[in-house]
Amino acid sequence: MEYVLHLLIFISIYILLSQSLSLTAGYSGLISLAHVGFYGIGAYTAAILSVNLGIPFLLTLVLSMLLSGLMAIIVSAISLRTVDDYFIIITLGIQVAIFSVMNNWQRVTKGPLGIPGIPAIKILGFSFESKISFLLLSLFFVGIVWFILNNITRSPFGRVLIALSEDEIFTKSLGKDVYKAKVISFTISAMLASIAGVLYAHYISYIDPTSFTIHESIFILSIVIIGGMRNLWKIALAAAFLVILPEALRFVGMPNTIAANMRQIIYGAILVIVIFRKRDTFTMKSQAIKE
Amino acid sequence: MQLILNILVSFSLLLIVSLSFQQLYQVVKFFHIAHAVIITFGAYFTYLFLVRFSWYLGIAIPLATVCAVIISVLIELLIYKPLRKQNTSSWKMLIASLGLYVILQNLISLIWGDDTKSIRTWPVKVGHNILGAYITDVQIITITASITLFIGVLLFLHYTLLGKQIRAVSSNAELSNIFGISSDRVILWSFIIGSALAAIAGILIALDTDMTPTMGFHVLLYAVVAMIIGGVGSYKGLIGGALLLATAQHLAAYYIDSKWMDATAFIILIVFLVWKPLGFSGKRLKKVEI
Numbered sequence: 001m002e003y004v005l006h007l008l009i010f011i012s013i014y015i016l017l018s019q020s021l022s023l024t025a026g027y028s029g030l031i032s033l034a035h036v037g038f039y040g041i042g043a044y045t046a047a048i049l050s051v052n053l054g055i056p057f058l059l060t061l062v063l064s065m066l067l068s069g070l071m072a073i074i075v076s077a078i079s080l081r082t083v084d085d086y087f088i089i090i091t092l093g094i095q096v097a098i099f100s101v102m103n104n105w106q107r108v109t110k111g112p113l114g115i116p117g118i119p120a121i122k123i124l125g126f127s128f129e130s131k132i133s134f135l136l137l138s139l140f141f142v143g144i145v146w147f148i149l150n151n152i153t154r155s156p157f158g159r160v161l162i163a164l165s166e167d168e169i170f171t172k173s174l175g176k177d178v179y180k181a182k183v184i185s186f187t188i189s190a191m192l193a194s195i196a197g198v199l200y201a202h203y204i205s206y207i208d209p210t211s212f213t214i215h216e217s218i219f220i221l222s223i224v225i226i227g228g229m230r231n232l233w234k235i236a237l238a239a240a241f242l243v244i245l246p247e248a249l250r251f252v253g254m255p256n257t258i259a260a261n262m263r264q265i266i267y268g269a270i271l272v273i274v275i276f277r278k279r280d281t282f283t284m285k286s287q288a289i290k291e
Numbered sequence: 292m293q294l295i296l297n298i299l300v301s302f303s304l305l306l307i308v309s310l311s312f313q314q315l316y317q318v319v320k321f322f323h324i325a326h327a328v329i330i331t332f333g334a335y336f337t338y339l340f341l342v343r344f345s346w347y348l349g350i351a352i353p354l355a356t357v358c359a360v361i362i363s364v365l366i367e368l369l370i371y372k373p374l375r376k377q378n379t380s381s382w383k384m385l386i387a388s389l390g391l392y393v394i395l396q397n398l399i400s401l402i403w404g405d406d407t408k409s410i411r412t413w414p415v416k417v418g419h420n421i422l423g424a425y426i427t428d429v430q431i432i433t434i435t436a437s438i439t440l441f442i443g444v445l446l447f448l449h450y451t452l453l454g455k456q457i458r459a460v461s462s463n464a465e466l467s468n469i470f471g472i473s474s475d476r477v478i479l480w481s482f483i484i485g486s487a488l489a490a491i492a493g494i495l496i497a498l499d500t501d502m503t504p505t506m507g508f509h510v511l512l513y514a515v516v517a518m519i520i521g522g523v524g525s526y527k528g529l530i531g532g533a534l535l536l537a538t539a540q541h542l543a544a545y546y547i548d549s550k551w552m553d554a555t556a557f558i559i560l561i562v563f564l565v566w567k568p569l570g571f572s573g574k575r576l577k578k579v580e581i
Binding site: 078089101218261275 | 370390561
């Protein structure tokens with residue numbers, strides 16, 4: 001039972017991550033590989049503030065969202081000077097740079113040793129120590145984020161995002177500020193990702209940089225791609241599927257050392273297969289401009 | 292003086308890798324991330340032949356290069372070519388290539404393990420002393436090999452029929468098809484040449500600093516940064532980009548700490564994107580400017 005709860009908590013964390021990525025990758029057509037970077041910023045801010053300064057959960061949540069939002073504004077304002085493939089490569093670079101800061105800025109992040117002893121979440125005297133209560137808390141956040149994303153994507157702003165992902169120049173000609181819309185959507189998505197980071201840090205109670213590598217970014221991107229980029233329901237299902245799938249390997253009796261590699265091989269293969277099969281269903285970029 | 296030599300060594304490695312990558316990028320028009328794994332394969336096949344089977348260096352290195360080239364040709368024929376036939380847009384090709392990278396890199400980890408491997412079968416020697424700086428034999432070979440290869444590739448592209456065809460396809464694939472140049476064949480040849488260069492670079496890196504399954508990824512990222520700084524498509528720019536990147540990284544390593552070399556590379560990239568988004572010279576990164 002504990003194991004099932006643990007899986008469910010992980011599924012909800014990944015739903016948070018992948019749905020928030022869907023706002024940039026799916027709606028505004030900006031495939032970002034730096035998403036895990038913001039997840040990591042959230043986790044590290046929560047860990048450092050609560051371990052070193054003993055700041056309560058609700059305050060760290062707000063602070064880490066603000067910090068990763070700030071980072072996202074800076075990052076996106078720079079990287080959005082490029083488009084398409086270049087943007088993907090730049091975000092890849094940003095992810096590597098954020099990882100290298102986590103790994104090397106030892107005075108603050110303790111480098112590869114990680115930060116142990118992150119306290120459980122306490123809200124108004126109630127401590128979320130048991131798995132079931134933590135699951136309810138994370139489901140609550142999933143609900144909030146889902147609600148927010150649902151509203152954003154149906155708002156006029158969401159329609160601007162869809163329009164710009166389909167035809168940027170046309171959207172511009174309608175007098176919409178495309179650059180600003182992209183920066184805003186990138187920032188919102190980074191802030192939502194940091195919620196997942198805060199939850200993760202408090203749940204695992206120990207974080208180190210290896211949880212926030214580029215492979216994690218690719219994993220989350222593959223959830224979004226399998227989920228069909230824009231469909232929040234399908235993305236949630238894809239998250240559940242991809243989290244549970246490698247667990248099946250454990251029941252087959254595969255040793256842990258191989259299972260870690262097999263997990264990555266599986267989602268790498270899924271990515272390639274999806275690109276092969278779904279080529280028509282998620283055409284987002286207009287081909288007309290490129291030709 | 293030691294600093295200058297170090298810069299020179301990593302400049303030459305960077306130059307081969309970014310040359311091989313640009314060579315491919317110009318023809319296929321998407322970021323072939325799986326190229327990173329070809330670099331790694333070059334090194335690991337050499338390890339297999341040289342250390343496990345204990346064959347001669349002279350046989351192991353060419354054979355390893357051939358094996359790595361075969362893998363990339365398989366990637367091209369089995370994955371990229373069908374995708375290209377479906378008119379897949381370039382960012383999807385990039386994602387597919389990312390997936391391939393993940394698969395192959397983990398395959399290497401599964402086969403050879405995650406620990407650091409060395410292909411040095413000979414004892415470590417003290418390097419030659421040049422004006423107070425030390426340089427090893429391997430580093431001398433690296434510098435000469437990369438400069439020779441760079442000049443060789445440039446001559447090849449300008450003075451042979453195949454080279455001219457590659458340049459034709461990279462400037463306009465459709466028009467070259469009309470003139471009877473098969474772009475599929477040219478792309479295949481580009482893969483062969485690019486991968487051979489990458490595998491050689493991988494072997495040289497492994498000889499100098501040993502190897503891990505993820506070694507290719509960072510090297511490739513640096514090479515891409517060098518390519519973007521230099522302005523995509525320009526060979527002079529490539530030299531400039533690689534030189535600037537190598538210098539900045541080693542200065543950062545010398546004055547701050549070697550662990551910040553990653554971050555330095557991307558700070559330079561960001562600085563370029565802000566003030567000089569087109570690189571030293573080269574093409575526009577934006578679709579349109581309004």
